[in-house]
Amino acid sequence: MTEQQRRPTLMDVAQAAGVSRALVSIVMRGAPGAAEATRQKVLGAARELGYRPDSRARLLRSTRTKLLGLSFSTAHAFHAEIVDAAYAEASAKGYELALGGVTSGRPEDRTIEALLDFGSEALILISPTLSSDELARYAGQVPVVSLLRNDVGELTDSVSSDxxxxxxxxxxxxxxxxxxxxxxxxxxxxxxxxxxxxxxxxxxxxxxxxxxxxxxxxxxxxxxxxxxxxxxxxxxxxxxxxxxxxxxxxxxxxxxxxxxxxxxxxxxxxxxxxxxxxxxxxxxxxxDAPLLAAAAVDRAVARIEGTQPPGHVVRTPHLVARRTTAAPAAGG
Amino acid sequence: MTEQQRRPTLMDVAQAAGVSRALVSIVMRGAPGAAEATRQKVLGAARELGYRPDSRARLLRSTRTKLLGLSFSTAHAFHAEIVDAAYAEASAKGYELALGGVTSGRPEDRTIEALLDFGSEALILISPTLSSDELARYAGQVPVVSLLRNDVGELTDSVSSDxxxxxxxxxxxxxxxxxxxxxxxxxxxxxxxxxxxxxxxxxxxxxxxxxxxxxxxxxxxxxxxxxxxxxxxxxxxxxxxxxxxxxxxxxxxxxxxxxxxxxxxxxxxxxxxxxxxxxxxxxxxxxDAPLLAAAAVDRAVARIEGTQPPGHVVRTPHLVARRTTAAPAAGG
DNA sequence: TCATTTCACTAGAACGATCTAGAAGCCTGA
DNA sequence: TCAGGCTTCTAGATCGTTCTAGTGAAATGA
Incomplete structure (x- = not known):
């Protein structure tokens, strides 16, 4: 019924703009090496055709995916706040987030495999329940940051609160x-x-x-x-x-x-x-879960982009006094 | 510090097993056309090398991704239950889920684009806030199922409660x-x-x-x-x-x-x-959010695999009487 | 016995991008 | 005038799969 037309490729844009595929590629990823005039022409053609780069092809070729895998548990409401903060920080650092939910019927390792399949360059795991050894196994493939838990061994990063x-x-x-x-x-x-x-x-x-x-x-x-x-x-x-x-x-x-x-x-x-x-x-x-989340993202990005060893970040919590604490009644 | 070794490819497995790449591919995807003996040999070699198929390459070649995009809002706690149920149903149907969070700093369309980039074959949007026209635009690319909202026009599927x-x-x-x-x-x-x-x-x-x-x-x-x-x-x-x-x-x-x-x-x-x-x-x-979620997944899969037109599913809610309702005091 | 079918397997071309190496054109300076 | 160096652009290889179109050998049928 609904017509699913083939989505345009680099080749289509190249033909429309009268240039080579490679040049379109250069323009699309904002790389240097294209004259301003052609750049505009290519961008125009791309817009015209409604071109959107196919991330699968892009990711296949360039080992960089700019993707961080984040696992959270659907059973813990406050994980949502962490997801929020992580999105913001990742976006600021130029990364996209791949989310993986851990549910009762879907164990953590299954979720992690899925995140790796998406091409995550690093993993951020909220309160992981896997053993240090299992975490270390994944840490051999990509940097792994444990959030809110710090007894994760030496191969895994952690960001937690004291x-x-x-x-x-x-x-x-x-x-x-x-x-x-x-x-x-x-x-x-x-x-x-x-x-x-x-x-x-x-x-x-x-x-x-x-x-x-x-x-x-x-x-x-x-x-x-x-x-x-x-x-x-x-x-x-x-x-x-x-x-x-x-x-x-x-x-x-x-x-x-x-x-x-x-x-x-x-x-x-x-x-x-x-x-x-x-x-x-x-x-x-x-x-301060949002701060911790941001720190975890920073840590993951640093591990991806640098060559520093895994480390453990511990932040100091703080007290928020509201209405349920007060001095005891006299003689309490 | 940590050594990130190259992950093994089909080629590596093929060489180890002494067969062609294509045959390994056949075995890995469980397709017919391989003798039981060679099948075992290949599987053995794959296990030996710790081979895991590269989903990016796989997805690039086969247009099928077996991936459903699900957008949810981090601000609504009960969306987590829906995610839970959707995971279960998708898994039962042989699909994987790509999750996209909608947060205050991350509008719905941004999330949808990300889900499409991951290669989602269909989108399930929980209480989408986009206009019917905007939804229709995406519905031109992939089947779109609106969950918990039904005034979404004729091009978008919906699963909602009465x-x-x-x-x-x-x-x-x-x-x-x-x-x-x-x-x-x-x-x-x-x-x-x-x-x-x-x-x-x-x-x-x-x-x-x-x-x-x-x-x-x-x-x-x-x-x-x-x-x-x-x-x-x-x-x-x-x-x-x-x-x-x-x-x-x-x-x-x-x-x-x-x-x-x-x-x-x-x-x-x-x-x-x-x-x-x-x-x-x-x-x-x-x-019955979990039931609705399952229905939405079914609907998405049906749209992907069949040629049926978009439709609107409406389910009947039910009352759960607990302790906050009772007969009024006499003379109330 | 020989054509036909079936089965197990393979070579090589896709998929849609990026990357490498190099070419063409223009400028600069001696 | 020409070597050298930019800048701008391109052809073709490449990523790791799947798909197409086969090949060769064994099994089947008349």
């Missing part, structure tokens, strides 16, 4: 408000749950405080469950593993008739869109 | 519970806000009820603002434009000291992950 420092700031913030009975609802088996857990323990002990830790997870449900188990001796402040868990916790506290932050202060982690919701206004530790 | 029927079900549900004073907080200028608004008006009038409509939007803030403006004569039930708006509304009602659903019933739209949160349990109209 979990210890984040937790330290969280404790600092609450202690300076006057809290002493602080609980950490941890992330269970989630990525970076362990470093945050041990950072909490170390930091509390350093201050001579009791490091109470409750098993949690990355989702609202985990926060609720943990919140319900707080019952007997309620702390005056809680540091959740992340914002979503914090939300569940707040809901549980509400159900128990407790006010946040009057009765209990709650601190999230990630400064995600959940924390920023106007009716939530959750105090949170920001990893 | 908004009228969705709103009808919403009203029906509330009326059958005993509600008569029902308000619709609309979606403002969002996609499908208008059809839902007029469906609400028509359906309420058909039942001899007053169709009260309040200006809203697609986000939590819009629901809160609208909720705060309800003040004077509070209805017994509200149909929000979507789940996020419903969440904001619920928050506003809470702040006003009203209980949901005891004082006011709230119905969302989309049955998104927000509605399913265990502490929310929002009653909602489900568009």
């Amino acid at each position: 979990d210890y420092e984040g937790i330290r700031m969280a404790v600092e913030h609450l202690v300076s408000l006057g809290h002493r009975r602080i609980v950490h609802i941890d992330g269970g088996t989630a990525v970076s749950a362990e470093p945050r857990r041990s950072a909490f323990r170390a930091e509390m002990e350093r201050r001579g405080l009791e490091p109470a830790i409750i098993a949690g997870g990355a989702m609202e449900e985990d926060g609720m469950t943990a919140g319900n188990s707080l019952g007997p001796d309620m702390p005056t402040a809680v540091i959740a593993f992340n914002d979503r868990s914090a939300l569940g916790l707040i809901e549980s506290l509400r159900a128990q008739g407790l006010k946040v932050p009057a009765d209990v202060s709650v601190l999230g982690y990630d400064d995600s869109m959940f924390a920023r919701l106007s009716y939530v206004q959750l105090s949170s530790i920001s990893q | 908004d009228y029927e969705g709103i009808r079900m919403a009203v029906e549900h509330l009326v059958s519970l005993g509600h008569r004073r029902i308000v619709h907080i609309d979606g403002g200028t969002a996609v499908s806000a208008e059809p839902r608004r007029s469906a609400f008006r028509a359906e309420m009038e058909r039942r001899g009820l007053e169709p009260a409509i309040i200006a809203g939007g697609a986000m939590e803030e819009d629901g809160m603002t609208a909720g705060n403006s309800l003040g004077p004569d509070m209805p017994t039930a509200v149909i929000a434009f979507n789940d996020r708006s419903a969440l904001g509304l619920i928050e506003s009602l809470r702040a006003q000291g009203l209980k949901v659903p005891a004082d006011v019933s709230v119905l969302g739209y989309d049955d998104s992950m927000f509605a399913r949160l265990s502490y929310v349990q929002l009653s909602s109209i489900s568009q």
Whole structure:
């Protein structure tokens, strides 16, 4: 029904403009070596014919693809923010992004293979779940940058946020408000749950405080469950593993008739869109995901274009104080 | 530092196996025309060398790419669910997906061009914002399927949910519970806000009820603002434009000291992950996004492989009753 | 027995770009 | 006037596949 006409090639443009294929190629990629007059003539002909270079052919010949592969998980809403930021930075550096989604039915390696097939010159993996060895195998083919996870071995680059420092700031913030009975609802088996857990323990002990830790997870449900188990001796402040868990916790506290932050202060982690919701206004530790994403893109581009060895970039998070943290009630 | 060795080609495998390039090609693509013994020999050699076909070269030669372009918006969390479902269905049909993100700094047409550059044989656009004319222009090149929006002209396929029927079900549900004073907080200028608004008006009038409509939007803030403006004569039930708006509304009602659903019933739209949160349990109209996504993929594949004309698929949504809707208090 | 078909395989031309090497034209300076 | 050096342009090879049109050998049929 609909007529799918053959798309014009370099040859067509060359004939229309009365020059050689090679010259059209030169003009199309903006390379030096064409007179201004012919350049205009060729561009005119190309526009006339609606010519668009065929990237497959182009990529086949020139080893450069100017393409960065980015894998993200559809299960994590905040990955979308990272994708956003990565697009912006890649575009600024003159690169295009190939996106690969990791879903429950589509494991990470499958996604990576697809990204490589598209011709990605480097890979940026958000919180990769592969082992260091597997990552190293891919790193033998193209530069690989792990985002938000840093225990990836020496062959893989990483850009991450300093979990210890984040937790330290969280404790600092609450202690300076006057809290002493602080609980950490941890992330269970989630990525970076362990470093945050041990950072909490170390930091509390350093201050001579009791490091109470409750098993949690990355989702609202985990926060609720943990919140319900707080019952007997309620702390005056809680540091959740992340914002979503914090939300569940707040809901549980509400159900128990407790006010946040009057009765209990709650601190999230990630400064995600959940924390920023106007009716939530959750105090949170920001990893500045967009900045990290930009750094990861920079890193990938540097690896592609330079000859520097893999490295690990660690950025310092910062605290965003909103409405869920305050000084404890007198005598808390 | 890291040694990026040249990847093996068909030629390398051919030499290792002692056969011609063409035969290796036949074996690699599983085409008929090779003896079982040689097939095994070739596969062995390929495995040995770690050969992976170069998709760029492959795609250049064979016009088929088996690639579907899917554009989604990073601003809409539920697009992630659609991506999930689309991956599954595409994979089942033997296609790969090329993802393109639409962000604030990256308009839809830019994303589409990138998807075409990757060699997409068809495009699936989630809630496209382009005009019918612009869509038609792309539809002249490849089949284009609009997902969740159906006013896209005759050259573009569409797969969408019946908004009228969705709103009808919403009203029906509330009326059958005993509600008569029902308000619709609309979606403002969002996609499908208008059809839902007029469906609400028509359906309420058909039942001899007053169709009260309040200006809203697609986000939590819009629901809160609208909720705060309800003040004077509070209805017994509200149909929000979507789940996020419903969440904001619920928050506003809470702040006003009203209980949901005891004082006011709230119905969302989309049955998104927000509605399913265990502490929310929002009653909602489900568009069954995953099913729609699968249908869109089917449609795209059918268009690619067959010669049928563009068409519009409309599916019926269904109601998911959870904890935010109930009979009104006596005398409500 | 010999023509015909089938099967397994191959040589070489595509695909649509880029890249290399070199040619033609014009300028410059001695 | 001519060597040398630009600038502008072109022919042809090339990237790694798939496709077309075969070839040769074995199997089949009358």
